[in-house]
Amino acid sequence: MNAEIVAVGTELLLGQIANTNGAYLAQKLAEIGVNVYYQTVVGDNPKRLEGVLKVAESRSDLVLTIGGLGPTEDDLTKQIVARHLGEPLVTDQAAKTKIDEYAARTGKNLTPNNAKQALKIQHAISLTNHNGFAVGDLYLNQQGASYVLLPGPPAECLMMIDRELIPQLKKQGHQNHVFSSRVMRFIGIGESKLVDDLSDLIDHQTNPTIAPYAKMAEVTLRVTASAVDEDHAETLIQGVVNQILARDGQYFYGYGDDNSLADVVVNQLIERQLSVTAAESLTAGEFQSTIGNVPGVSAVFPGGFVTYANQAKHHLLSIPQTVIDNQGVVSEATAIWMAKQAKAKMKTDIAVSFTGVAGPDELEGQPAGTVWIGIAYRDEEPKAYLYHFTNGRQQVRARSVMAGLDLIRQKLTVH
Amino acid sequence: MNAEIVAVGTELLLGQIANTNGAYLAQKLAEIGVNVYYQTVVGDNPKRLEGVLKVAESRSDLVLTIGGLGPTEDDLTKQIVARHLGEPLVTDQAAKTKIDEYAARTGKNLTPNNAKQALKIQHAISLTNHNGFAVGDLYLNQQGASYVLLPGPPAECLMMIDRELIPQLKKQGHQNHVFSSRVMRFIGIGESKLVDDLSDLIDHQTNPTIAPYAKMAEVTLRVTASAVDEDHAETLIQGVVNQILARDGQYFYGYGDDNSLADVVVNQLIERQLSVTAAESLTAGEFQSTIGNVPGVSAVFPGGFVTYANQAKHHLLSIPQTVIDNQGVVSEATAIWMAKQAKAKMKTDIAVSFTGVAGPDELEGQPAGTVWIGIAYRDEEPKAYLYHFTNGRQQVRARSVMAGLDLIRQKLTVH
CATH class of the missing domain: 3.40.980.10 (MoaB/Mog-like domain)
Structure with a gap:
């Protein structure tokens, strides 16, 4: 038909x-x-x-x-x-x-x-x-x-x-069988890598089928099965989902078309009663605004800092001017200081920090898209990670926010 | 073709x-x-x-x-x-x-x-x-x-x-005659009111045509003319634009499909060398993130505050606890204090503040969508304005940001 x-x-x-x-x-x-x-x-x-x-x-x-x-x-x-x-x-x-x-x-x-x-x-x-x-x-x-x-x-x-x-x-009988599908969401892995990892599954797919789709900073797979009824379709889907998770489970963060990484992370924080703050430079509040969109976030998010200019980093977060002067504002050291100080000042369990070059111009000799994201988690030594994003100011900022959420997700997975 | x-x-x-x-x-x-x-x-x-x-x-x-x-x-x-x-x-x-x-x-x-x-x-x-x-x-x-x-x-x-x-x-010359169009952008006026004000112009339109379009918190008019060349089309367009501005000019903020209120306001601030900060509660950084997306904003935006919880308003902005306790966190007094303190702490020319009920639940007995926006401008007495927005958490926050930008635009128009 x-x-x-x-x-x-x-x-x-x-x-x-x-x-x-x-x-x-x-x-x-x-x-x-x-x-x-x-x-x-x-x-x-x-x-x-x-x-x-x-x-x-x-x-x-x-x-x-x-x-x-x-x-x-x-x-x-x-x-x-x-x-x-x-x-x-x-x-x-x-x-x-x-x-x-x-x-x-x-x-x-x-x-x-x-x-x-x-x-x-x-x-x-x-x-x-x-x-x-x-x-x-x-x-x-x-x-x-x-x-x-x-x-x-x-x-x-x-x-x-x-x-x-x-x-x-x-x-009229124009129904041969039931179709059922489930969307799997992945972060931290590119579409080509994911498709490559699953190439044998995708190449031999007949029922269920696996359809990859690249979105901003994430990839989804839609697993669709046809069967005589919903139960049989679900069983087929679960089999393929298990195979996918066995290979790339570490990048999987949730199911569903309308789900988002911010929803998943905020709800995990609420469930585990872990509070969060942020100190944002290039993202200028976009991280906090993104988690602020999840209903119920007020239980774990007291507020935070937008430290766009260097003097604000010094003034609001008490980061020693020598750190910024000697290491540079877009640096591992500054990112770590920002996370550490934000966490201490807001007395939260977690703090993330963002410092980098949104573009279009370079900064301190570093190209647009260079971003350091720091994370301070409870009593652990704070760390910072280096990213290189592309495709313009808006994408660089949005991908930074996704990466910051992913760092929290990873922390919660380990602990 | x-x-x-x-x-x-x-x-x-x-x-x-x-x-x-x-x-x-x-x-x-x-x-x-x-x-x-x-x-x-x-x-x-x-x-x-x-x-x-x-x-x-x-x-x-x-x-x-x-x-x-x-x-x-x-x-x-x-x-x-x-x-x-x-x-x-x-x-x-x-x-x-x-x-x-x-x-x-x-x-x-x-x-x-x-x-x-x-x-x-x-x-x-x-x-x-x-x-x-x-x-x-x-x-x-x-x-x-x-x-x-x-x-x-x-x-x-x-x-x-x-x-x-x-x-x-x-x-390549795949163009029979020239179509030229200009988009006019309006804030602070609804689509039905604007269309009503211009009904005679819209009803008798042939060339140029006037097409209204309602977007989130703003309305655009696309004025389109066809002519033998760009110059003739532009002359036709300008005639209609002048008629529209004579009637509703106070709501007009700029031209262009890709333009935005944030772009216009930030570029005016840069041009006039006026610095800006914000203290955000329900918007949780969305205002700062929005102006942060405009290239060059670093010249006028040092950073600011996300004060989601009451204790953050007290702690980061030194707002007396008695103000929040006696007047309520969603109140004229709190909005004014937030703007005044943010301006003082960041030493900027302008500060805007946002406190309100994003929803879905009510707060302090006030329904979702109730928002106070404060503005402190140079040595003027700071003021706050009350808004009632609808259509859910995301829209309430986004409309608040637009209203905050519009308050700055109005200040710059007067001064």
């Missing part, structure tokens, strides 16, 4: 709005085992839309259109699909009644265009619109591609997908 | 990420008069990608692919387009040097996959990647459709579109 999504609308095509409906529909279809191989966006143009439908039919069993079911002149999807299928449009009585009742209740005079929204393709199954008037269609075709017509406004479209389309497709 | 965008990537196809690159590219092409009639998304599958390219060529003069230029096995776009065009892949020397230099600087052993990113299609114009390693291509084809290959990660793709692709297309 191969499906293709065709989104209709000039606003989408010109980039004035993003095609979030298409992304959602693809996800929901994947979950019931319907493969989406193509998505197309075309404007409100009858000739080009019909051309797109012909291409779609030639390569897909199910064509799902989104948009163009509304009341205005340029809403033409239903008319074009019906003509293309050689079927007339007929009135859906339930949809018509809903429109009439609305008109009666509000005392509005509805135009003939409103009635247009109650039309459906003859022989199609109607898909009720729970958030609007335009009725959707599921046209099952034994001779060629089947068609689904969905409305464009996201509130209408998503509700129709969930409540009408997916249940109908399941009922 | 009809263009088609082909986005490549299974994650896009399956709806795990939205096709924001495609939307952006369509917008930028429209601005130089290149019509996008189709957008297609296809997975990392060689056969299906080649099929999509054949369809695209049959109906478009320019085919722009996004994605699949990375180092992994499933990054195959360049290989497939090159084979399809009958051209070999050759090494782009500048891109290769950049990768080698990175390897040398970081001491990392790069895999052969990394070198793959420096390949370009023979006879193509290279598009430099300012945020990554994968080089892009512009392949001008007299016999058939021309091709553009762009990388998938948004930071790389958007920068390449702006700095490389659009200038190249303009240079």
Whole structure:
């Protein structure tokens, strides 16, 4: 069962709005085992839309259109699909009644265009619109591609997908198997290295599949299995997850699409009742702001320092001027002093420090992207680590924050 | 000149990420008069990608692919387009040097996959990647459709579109008439109020057009004119801009798509040699981090305080405990003390302070979103202002930062 999504609308095509409906529909279809191989966006143009439908039919069993079911002149999807299928449009009585009742209740005079929204393709199954008037269609075709017509406004479209389309497709037996997936998140390892470590697993993947994805300063793997039910899919996924963890477990920090390193680290700190502070130079508060975004952080984070200028490092953190003068502000010694002093002044269990060159210009003869991150942990000797980041000021700062979070994560893993 | 965008990537196809690159590219092409009639998304599958390219060529003069230029096995776009065009892949020397230099600087052993990113299609114009390693291509084809290959990660793709692709297309004369646009940025006024103030201008717009767009805590207007050349377009734009400024000039803070309130404010501070600091509670460093992102800020920003817990306000800023106890931590008095003390301790011309309820829970009986922002400016009596923000922790914090920047902007406008 191969499906293709065709989104209709000039606003989408010109980039004035993003095609979030298409992304959602693809996800929901994947979950019931319907493969989406193509998505197309075309404007409100009858000739080009019909051309797109012909291409779609030639390569897909199910064509799902989104948009163009509304009341205005340029809403033409239903008319074009019906003509293309050689079927007339007929009135859906339930949809018509809903429109009439609305008109009666509000005392509005509805135009003939409103009635247009109650039309459906003859022989199609109607898909009720729970958030609007335009009725959707599921046209099952034994001779060629089947068609689904969905409305464009996201509130209408998503509700129709969930409540009408997916249940109908399941009922029609368009569900071979269950798809289930789990996202694994990694920090401190590049995409190429991770893929290299797992190359045999990835190369021989059939079920589950492993899809790597590089994000800012981290890599995710999406492990997806298909099976007869959720339990079997989970068992398959867990098997592969275990193999991956056996090889690169030290870089793994958590599961989930919406998870983040800051969430994981802050929640570990809260759980273990370890307090944290920071002294930030090049990151200028970005580390503290990032942990500050996690609800509940106030239990472990009293506050900290932004010491951008050298005199602030001296003045706020009492770092001896000789250290900065002799070792340089971007140095192991300064990073260690910053962490040590921040921890002492805020009386926390942990302190991290950031000193480096955000760029674009170099500093003390060191190139943009050179960053020292210090960490002081309880009674241990504080340490600092050297990093080289690239790709501009914003990335250098953001990657520094991720690296600082990762240093805390590593400390918590060891202890 | 009809263009088609082909986005490549299974994650896009399956709806795990939205096709924001495609939307952006369509917008930028429209601005130089290149019509996008189709957008297609296809997975990392060689056969299906080649099929999509054949369809695209049959109906478009320019085919722009996004994605699949990375180092992994499933990054195959360049290989497939090159084979399809009958051209070999050759090494782009500048891109290769950049990768080698990175390897040398970081001491990392790069895999052969990394070198793959420096390949370009023979006879193509290279598009430099300012945020990554994968080089892009512009392949001008007299016999058939021309091709553009762009990388998938948004930071790389958007920068390449702006700095490389659009200038190249303009240079190649892929421009029928000139479209020129200017973005005006407003703070402190809502979209509906602004649109209402300008309703007659917006309703009668033909050339230039005025397109409002609401962003987080600000509103932009894009004024777009078409004309025979840039000069004529600019004259048309300036006429409308003047009318808009006459009505709502007090909310206008700057021009440009990539501009930000932080950029404008920091550059004004630098120009006028006024130094700034901050004491942040609920924003936890986000204000300082935001101004810290503007290159050159070190000239006016020595550093500051993150005083998340009450004891930090007392300890780091020497705010009398009685003020916090009697007035509350989320209060006018505390905000004023925070600004006054931060200014005194850092010896700056200006200090802003943030104290409030980020949420999700209430604090001191005050609901999430209640925020006091203080400002101390030179010898003036410090003041604090009350705000009520909505839409969750992240928005409350981000809107607070924007409001703090706007307070500084207003001070600089008066003085």
